[in-house]
Amino acid sequence: MxxxxxxxxxxxxxxxxxxxxxxxxxxxxxxxxxxxxxxxxxxxxxxxxxxxxxxxxxxxxxxxxxxxxxxxxxxxxxxxxxxxxxxxxxxxxxxxxxxxxxxxxxxxxxxxxxxxxxxxxxxxxxxxxxxxxxxxxxxxxxxxxxxxxxxxxxxxxxxxxxxxxxxxxxxxxxxxxxxxxxxxxxxxxxxxxxxxxxxxxxxxxxxxxxxxxxxxxxxxxTGTGNCHVYIDKAAQLDMAKEIIVNAKCSRPSVCNAAETLLIHEAVAQEFLPVIEEALSAYQVELRADEKAQAILQHAVPANETDWETEFLDFILAVKVVSSLDEAIEHISRYSTGHSEVIVTDDYFASRAFQKRVDSAAVYVNASTRFTDGFEFGFGAEIGISTxxxxxxxxxxxxxxxxxxxxxxxxxxxx
Amino acid sequence: MxxxxxxxxxxxxxxxxxxxxxxxxxxxxxxxxxxxxxxxxxxxxxxxxxxxxxxxxxxxxxxxxxxxxxxxxxxxxxxxxxxxxxxxxxxxxxxxxxxxxxxxxxxxxxxxxxxxxxxxxxxxxxxxxxxxxxxxxxxxxxxxxxxxxxxxxxxxxxxxxxxxxxxxxxxxxxxxxxxxxxxxxxxxxxxxxxxxxxxxxxxxxxxxxxxxxxxxxxxxxTGTGNCHVYIDKAAQLDMAKEIIVNAKCSRPSVCNAAETLLIHEAVAQEFLPVIEEALSAYQVELRADEKAQAILQHAVPANETDWETEFLDFILAVKVVSSLDEAIEHISRYSTGHSEVIVTDDYFASRAFQKRVDSAAVYVNASTRFTDGFEFGFGAEIGISTxxxxxxxxxxxxxxxxxxxxxxxxxxxx
The missing domain is CATH 3.40.605.10 (Aldehyde Dehydrogenase; Chain A, domain 1)
Incomplete structure (x- = not known):
C-alpha cells in the first residue's frame, strides 16, 4: 500500500x-x-x-x-x-x-x-x-x-x-x-x-x-444546509404551500432541503393549518414555537437545538415571527449560510430579504431545492460551498x- | 480589556x-x-x-x-x-x-x-x-x-x-x-x-x-517570496544585467525582490562577470553552485538551504543551468510561488516559461519588483497571496x- x-x-x-x-x-x-x-x-x-x-x-x-x-x-x-x-x-x-x-x-x-x-x-x-x-x-x-x-x-x-x-x-x-x-x-x-x-x-x-x-x-x-423558508405576510397561500412542501419533502436527505419554516403572524392563523395538512401527506413531524403550536394540530414543542439542526429527515421546525426583521434576525443567527427563501408578493420585502440575508443562495418565490450545480446550469458540481x-x-x-x-x-x- | x-x-x-x-x-x-x-x-x-x-x-x-x-x-x-x-x-x-x-x-x-x-x-x-x-x-x-x-x-x-x-x-x-x-x-x-x-x-x-x-x-x-530570475541563452546582456540588479537591489527587504539567479551555461561565461561587477556596487554576496563559482571572482559555495531561502538581504544565490527545462525544474522545486522572470529574446522560450512556471506572477523581460497592488493598477493592496x-x-x-x-x-x- x-x-x-x-x-x-x-x-x-x-x-x-x-x-x-x-x-x-x-x-x-x-x-x-x-x-x-x-x-x-x-x-x-x-x-x-x-x-x-x-x-x-x-x-x-x-x-x-x-x-x-x-x-x-x-x-x-x-x-x-x-x-x-x-x-x-x-x-x-x-x-x-x-x-x-x-x-x-x-x-x-x-x-x-x-x-x-x-x-x-x-x-x-x-x-x-x-x-x-x-x-x-x-x-x-x-x-x-x-x-x-x-x-x-x-x-x-x-x-x-x-x-x-x-x-x-x-x-x-x-x-x-x-x-x-x-x-x-x-x-x-x-x-x-x-x-x-x-x-x-x-x-x-x-x-x-x-x-x-x-x-x-x-x-x-461543503454541504451543511440548515435552510429556511420565510412566508411573508404578503405571500400567496398556494405558492407558499407548494414551495414549503417541495423544499421539505421532495428529497429531505439532501443539503438544499428546508429545515425551518418562518411565518409572519398576520398569515399564520390562515396558512399554518393548510400547510400542516399538505405536509401530513409526508408524515412530516412539526417542532413548533409556542405561537405556532397554538395553531397547529399535531406539533411538538421546539427547543433551541431544533433551530440549529439540519434534520435531513421529515422533520420541520416552525416559528411565527412578527416581522421581516425578526425573520432575517433568526436566519442570521441559526443559518449555516446555504439557501434561504422568502415567499412574498411585496416588492420591498423581496429586495430587503435578498440584500440583507447573507447566504450562498437567497431566493424570492422559489424552492431551496434549486441550489445545485446542474440546476444552476454549471453542468456538474463537486459540492456546495458554505x-x-x-x-x-x-x-x-x-x-x-x-x-x-x-x-x-x-x-x-x- | x-x-x-x-x-x-x-x-x-x-x-x-x-x-x-x-x-x-x-x-x-x-x-x-x-x-x-x-x-x-x-x-x-x-x-x-x-x-x-x-x-x-x-x-x-x-x-x-x-x-x-x-x-x-x-x-x-x-x-x-x-x-x-x-x-x-x-x-x-x-x-x-x-x-x-x-x-x-x-x-x-x-x-x-x-x-x-x-x-x-x-x-x-x-x-x-x-x-x-x-x-x-x-x-x-x-x-x-x-x-x-x-x-x-x-x-x-x-x-x-x-x-x-x-x-x-x-x-x-x-x-x-x-x-x-x-x-x-x-x-x-x-x-x-x-x-x-x-x-x-x-x-x-x-x-x-x-x-x-x-x-x-x-x-x-501572504508574502513569502523566493523569487527567481532566469537568464536564457538568448538574453540580451544589458537587459539581463539591469533586471537582475533591479530585482535584487532596489529594495531587498521586500517579498518581490529576487533571491536566486539562474543562468544558461551558453552565456554564463560572458554574462556573469558583468553581472558580478554591477552587483558589487551594492556589495551583494553571491552564493554559487560549482559552475558559477568557476566563473565568478568572489562567490561563496551555495548549499541546499540557499536555494530555499528568502534572504531579504543583499545576498543572491547563483546557479548555472544547461537548459530552460532545468531552470523550470529548479523553480518548481524551490520557489514559494510568488514571482519569476525569464530574460530572453526567444519567442518559444518566453511562451514555455509563462505556460509551465506555476507562480502567482510569471514575467518575461521585466523585474520581479512589479508584483505589487499599486504597480498592477489595483490602487492598493492588503498583501500578496502565495x-x-x-x-x-x-x-x-x-x-x-x-x-x-x-x-x-x-x-x-x-
Missing part, C-alpha cells in the same frame, strides 16, 4: 503534466474512462457485492445501504456523468482580463488548475467518478479518500479509470485512491500541506467539522481553478 | 451594518478618518515615541526600528493612503453574471463582503490604516492584531479612527484593535471560527508558518470580497 507521501508526490508530478494538457486530449480520456466503466461493470458490481455483504454483516441498512449500492443503471449514470463532463467547456487557460500598465507591461490574468485536490467522502461510490472527472477536466490531480464501507467498489472503479489512463498520454496517477481507510489516512490528508492544494470534504456535519478543526491544508467546507473564501454555493469546474498573472515586457525595471 | 469573543461578536454585528452601507457614506467616512489622522498627529507621534523608547530599551535597531518609526511625513502618507482608498471603485454589489434558467428563474452572482477579516501583523503601524481602510471600503469589519512593539502607536491610531467613526452612521467596532499582544491573543484569533471569516497574516515566514499550522479559520497566506485558493498575487479590494447568488422566481419548485 502506498503511503500518503508517495501518493502526494505522484499527484504533484502528475498535476504538472495534466496542467499543460490540451482540451481534446482531456476530453478523449474522459470518454474512454466513461466507456471503460460500462465495459467493466461486472468487475465493479462484483466488488460492490463484497462491500454490500460486509455492510449487511455490520447491520448497515436504509439510506446508507442504498447510497452504497451500485447496479447497472447506476454505473450507466456514472459513465454518462463522465461523458457530460467531457462535453463541458474547459475552464483552464482562459484570460479573463488583460491590460497594459503605464510603463508598457502587459498583464494577463489566466485561469490555471489548483494543482492537487484532496476529496474526503463517505460511502457513495459515484463520488469517485464524479470528483475524478471534474478534477481531471479542470487539470487537477485528485487524491480520493472514500469511506471504508465502499473500499472494494472504489478500488475497482479507480482501477478501471487508471487502466484506461495508461492507454492515453496521461499518467494514471492523475486519479488516485487512498486504499488505507483508517482514521490515520484521513487525518494524514488534512495535514499533507506539501502536496495538497485544497481539501474538499463531502459528507455529514461530523466529517466537515473534523476536517475544519484538524486541517492545516486549505479547505472548502464558506465565503474562494467559492460559495454550487461549485462547478470554474470553482476548481486558480489563476496566475502572465506579464510581458521589454526590459522594464522599477 | 475586551476579550477576543467580545471583539468578535462586535465585529460580526458591525459587519452586518457595514455590508449594507452606501458607497458615498463609506467614502465620506474614509475621508474623515484620513483628515483625523493629520489633525491628531501629535497624539499619534507621542504614542509612537513610547514604542520607540521601549524598542531602544530592548535593543531593537536597524530595519525593525525604522519600520516602527512614525513621523509627520509618514502620517501624511498614511492619511493619503486612506484618501486614495476612498477614491477607488466600490467592489461591493457588483452583479458579475446574471442569467435565466430554462424554468424561468433569474440567477445573479453578486459581490458581497467576506464579513469579518482578521489581520495579524508585526511592527509596522501603517498596516493599521492600510488594512483598516481596505477592509472598510470592501464592507468588512476588521480585527487588527499588531505586534507588541507597536501597541501604543496602534492604540492611538485606532482610537483616532474610532472617534471619527462615532461622528458618522458607522459603529466604531467596524475597525477594532486587539489590545492584548500576548501570544494567546494571536493563537486565539486563529481559532475564532465563530466570528472570523478569513485571517490574513502579514509578516515574516515564521508568522505565516505559525498561522498556517494553528489556524482553524480560513487563511490567506496560495492558490481564493486569491493569488497582489490582493486589492476585489480580493476582499465573496459573492452570493440572488435568485428570483414566480413560485418555481423542483
Amino acid at each position: 502506498e503511503t500518503l507521501n508517495q501518493l502526494g508526490e505522484q499527484a504533484k508530478n502528475a498535476a504538472r503534466l495534466l496542467s499543460q494538457a490540451a482540451t481534446p486530449q482531456k476530453n478523449e480520456a474522459l470518454r474512454l474512462m466513461s466507456q471503460a466503466l460500462v465495459d467493466h461493470q461486472e468487475t465493479i458490481l462484483s466488488a460492490n457485492q463484497k462491500d454490500l455483504a460486509k455492510a449487511q454483516e455490520n447491520g448497515i441498512s436504509g439510506t446508507m445501504l442504498d447510497r452504497l449500492t451500485l447496479n447497472s443503471d447506476r454505473i450507466y449514470a456514472m459513465a454518462e456523468g463522465m461523458r457530460q463532463v467531457a462535453d463541458l467547456p474547459d475552464p483552464i487557460g482562459l484570460v479573463s482580463q488583460m491590460w497594459t500598465t503605464d510603463n508598457g507591461l502587459t498583464i494577463g490574468k489566466e485561469s490555471v488548475p489548483l494543482g492537487v485536490v484532496g476529496i474526503i467522502y463517505e460511502s457513495r461510490p459515484n463520488v469517485t467518478t464524479d470528483a475524478g472527472a471534474l478534477c481531471f477536466k479542470s487539470g487537477n490531480a485528485v487524491i480520493l479518500r472514500g469511506g471504508k464501507e465502499a473500499i472494494h467498489s472504489n478500488q475497482a472503479i479507480v482501477h478501471v479509470l487508471q487502466k484506461t489512463l495508461i492507454q492515453t498520454a496521461f499518467p494514471p496517477t492523475v486519479i488516485q485512491l487512498v486504499e488505507d481507510t483508517s482514521r490515520a489516512s484521513s487525518t494524514g490528508m488534512m495535514t499533507l500541506n506539501r502536496y495538497i492544494d485544497v481539501l474538499i470534504p463531502r459528507g455529514g456535519a461530523g466529517l466537515i467539522k473534523a476536517v475544519v478543526e484538524h486541517a492545516t491544508v486549505p479547505v472548502i467546507e 464558506q465565503k473564501l474562494h467559492a460559495r454555493g454550487p461549485m462547478g469546474l470554474s470553482e476548481l481553478t486558480s489563476y496566475k498573472y502572465i506579464i510581458s515586457g521589454e526590459g522594464q525595471i522599477r | 475586551e476579550t477576543l469573543n467580545q471583539l468578535g461578536e462586535q465585529a460580526k454585528n458591525a459587519a452586518r451594518l457595514l455590508s449594507q452601507a452606501a458607497t458615498p457614506q463609506k467614502n465620506e467616512a474614509l475621508r474623515l478618518m484620513s483628515q483625523a489622522l493629520v489633525d491628531h498627529q501629535e497624539t499619534i507621534l507621542s504614542a509612537n515615541q513610547k514604542d520607540l523608547a521601549k524598542a531602544q530599551e530592548n535593543g531593537i535597531s536597524g530595519t525593525m526600528l525604522d519600520r516602527l518609526t512614525l513621523n509627520s511625513d509618514r502620517i501624511y502618507a498614511m492619511a493619503e493612503g486612506m484618501r486614495q482608498v476612498a477614491d477607488l471603485p466600490d467592489p461591493i454589489g457588483l452583479v458579475s453574471q446574471m442569467w435565466t434558467t430554462d424554468n424561468g428563474l433569474t440567477i445573479g452572482k453578486e459581490s458581497v463582503p467576506l464579513g469579518v477579516v482578521g489581520i495579524i501583523y508585526e511592527s509596522r503601524p501603517n498596516v493599521t490604516t492600510d488594512a483598516g481602510a481596505l477592509c472598510f471600503k470592501s464592507g468588512n469589519a476588521v480585527i487588527l492584531r499588531g505586534g507588541k512593539e507597536a501597541i501604543h502607536s496602534n492604540q492611538a491610531i485606532v482610537h483616532v479612527l474610532q472617534k471619527t467613526l462615532i461622528q458618522t452612521a458607522f459603529p466604531p467596532t467596524v475597525i477594532q484593535l486587539v489590545e492584548d499582544t500576548s501570544r494567546a491573543s494571536s493563537t486565539g484569533m486563529m481559532t475564532l471560527n465563530r466570528y472570523i471569516d478569513v485571517l490574513i497574516p502579514r509578516g515574516g515566514a515564521g508568522l505565516i508558518k505559525a498561522v498556517v499550522e494553528h489556524a482553524t479559520v480560513p487563511v490567506i497566506e 496560495q492558490k485558493l481564493h486569491a493569488r498575487g497582489p490582493m486589492g479590494l476585489s480580493e476582499l470580497t465573496s459573492y452570493k447568488y440572488i435568485i428570483s422566481g414566480e413560485g418555481q419548485i423542483r
Whole structure:
C-alpha cells in the first residue's frame, strides 16, 4: 500500500503534466474512462457485492445501504456523468482580463488548475467518478479518500479509470485512491500541506467539522444546509404551500432541503393549518414555537437545538415571527449560510430579504431545492460551498481553478 | 480589556451594518478618518515615541526600528493612503453574471463582503490604516492584531479612527484593535471560527508558518517570496544585467525582490562577470553552485538551504543551468510561488516559461519588483497571496470580497 507521501508526490508530478494538457486530449480520456466503466461493470458490481455483504454483516441498512449500492443503471449514470463532463467547456487557460500598465507591461490574468485536490467522502461510490472527472477536466490531480464501507467498489472503479489512463498520454496517477481507510489516512490528508492544494470534504456535519478543526491544508467546507423558508405576510397561500412542501419533502436527505419554516403572524392563523395538512401527506413531524403550536394540530414543542439542526429527515421546525426583521434576525443567527427563501408578493420585502440575508443562495418565490450545480446550469458540481473564501454555493469546474498573472515586457525595471 | 469573543461578536454585528452601507457614506467616512489622522498627529507621534523608547530599551535597531518609526511625513502618507482608498471603485454589489434558467428563474452572482477579516501583523503601524481602510471600503469589519512593539502607536491610531467613526452612521467596532499582544491573543484569533471569516497574516515566514499550522479559520497566506530570475541563452546582456540588479537591489527587504539567479551555461561565461561587477556596487554576496563559482571572482559555495531561502538581504544565490527545462525544474522545486522572470529574446522560450512556471506572477523581460497592488493598477493592496485558493498575487479590494447568488422566481419548485 502506498503511503500518503508517495501518493502526494505522484499527484504533484502528475498535476504538472495534466496542467499543460490540451482540451481534446482531456476530453478523449474522459470518454474512454466513461466507456471503460460500462465495459467493466461486472468487475465493479462484483466488488460492490463484497462491500454490500460486509455492510449487511455490520447491520448497515436504509439510506446508507442504498447510497452504497451500485447496479447497472447506476454505473450507466456514472459513465454518462463522465461523458457530460467531457462535453463541458474547459475552464483552464482562459484570460479573463488583460491590460497594459503605464510603463508598457502587459498583464494577463489566466485561469490555471489548483494543482492537487484532496476529496474526503463517505460511502457513495459515484463520488469517485464524479470528483475524478471534474478534477481531471479542470487539470487537477485528485487524491480520493472514500469511506471504508465502499473500499472494494472504489478500488475497482479507480482501477478501471487508471487502466484506461495508461492507454492515453496521461499518467494514471492523475486519479488516485487512498486504499488505507483508517482514521490515520484521513487525518494524514488534512495535514499533507506539501502536496495538497485544497481539501474538499463531502459528507455529514461530523466529517466537515473534523476536517475544519484538524486541517492545516486549505479547505472548502461543503454541504451543511440548515435552510429556511420565510412566508411573508404578503405571500400567496398556494405558492407558499407548494414551495414549503417541495423544499421539505421532495428529497429531505439532501443539503438544499428546508429545515425551518418562518411565518409572519398576520398569515399564520390562515396558512399554518393548510400547510400542516399538505405536509401530513409526508408524515412530516412539526417542532413548533409556542405561537405556532397554538395553531397547529399535531406539533411538538421546539427547543433551541431544533433551530440549529439540519434534520435531513421529515422533520420541520416552525416559528411565527412578527416581522421581516425578526425573520432575517433568526436566519442570521441559526443559518449555516446555504439557501434561504422568502415567499412574498411585496416588492420591498423581496429586495430587503435578498440584500440583507447573507447566504450562498437567497431566493424570492422559489424552492431551496434549486441550489445545485446542474440546476444552476454549471453542468456538474463537486459540492456546495458554505464558506465565503474562494467559492460559495454550487461549485462547478470554474470553482476548481486558480489563476496566475502572465506579464510581458521589454526590459522594464522599477 | 475586551476579550477576543467580545471583539468578535462586535465585529460580526458591525459587519452586518457595514455590508449594507452606501458607497458615498463609506467614502465620506474614509475621508474623515484620513483628515483625523493629520489633525491628531501629535497624539499619534507621542504614542509612537513610547514604542520607540521601549524598542531602544530592548535593543531593537536597524530595519525593525525604522519600520516602527512614525513621523509627520509618514502620517501624511498614511492619511493619503486612506484618501486614495476612498477614491477607488466600490467592489461591493457588483452583479458579475446574471442569467435565466430554462424554468424561468433569474440567477445573479453578486459581490458581497467576506464579513469579518482578521489581520495579524508585526511592527509596522501603517498596516493599521492600510488594512483598516481596505477592509472598510470592501464592507468588512476588521480585527487588527499588531505586534507588541507597536501597541501604543496602534492604540492611538485606532482610537483616532474610532472617534471619527462615532461622528458618522458607522459603529466604531467596524475597525477594532486587539489590545492584548500576548501570544494567546494571536493563537486565539486563529481559532475564532465563530466570528472570523478569513485571517490574513502579514509578516515574516515564521508568522505565516505559525498561522498556517494553528489556524482553524480560513487563511490567506501572504508574502513569502523566493523569487527567481532566469537568464536564457538568448538574453540580451544589458537587459539581463539591469533586471537582475533591479530585482535584487532596489529594495531587498521586500517579498518581490529576487533571491536566486539562474543562468544558461551558453552565456554564463560572458554574462556573469558583468553581472558580478554591477552587483558589487551594492556589495551583494553571491552564493554559487560549482559552475558559477568557476566563473565568478568572489562567490561563496551555495548549499541546499540557499536555494530555499528568502534572504531579504543583499545576498543572491547563483546557479548555472544547461537548459530552460532545468531552470523550470529548479523553480518548481524551490520557489514559494510568488514571482519569476525569464530574460530572453526567444519567442518559444518566453511562451514555455509563462505556460509551465506555476507562480502567482510569471514575467518575461521585466523585474520581479512589479508584483505589487499599486504597480498592477489595483490602487492598493492588503498583501500578496502565495496560495492558490481564493486569491493569488497582489490582493486589492476585489480580493476582499465573496459573492452570493440572488435568485428570483414566480413560485418555481423542483
